[in-house]
Amino acid sequence: MSVITELKDLAKKMNANPVHIENEKDRVFQVNLDDAGIQQIILKDGRIEMAEGTPYEPEVTLILSDKNFSKLLKDELNTTMAFMTGALKVDGKIGLALKLQEIVKRYQ
Secondary structure, eight states: OOOOHHHHHHHHHHHHHHGTTTTTTEEEEEEEEEEEEEEEEEETTTEEEESSSSSSSEEEEEEEEEHHHHHHEEEEEEHHHHHHHHHHEEEEEEEHHHHHHHHHHOOO
């Protein structure tokens, strides 16, 4: 399964049960992936939308491999270790990167 399919499946799961995102602020998270390219995760009005490329201005950008993003989506990535070793780079508000991880974790 491709990481894009995994991301879309997670978005469907979140939108089907938005209890953990319905009170979150509207935000744009961007993920720059080695193979799958640039993906944006838009949290708006308690729903998740996906966009390819850069149609919106992101508040935070995560730069990592498709494999590591897949692990992050499954809550299997030690983000601290990935960040310390350079396997995960964050451009923007690091607190929002942690917020994205927290949201993902709630849906595991």
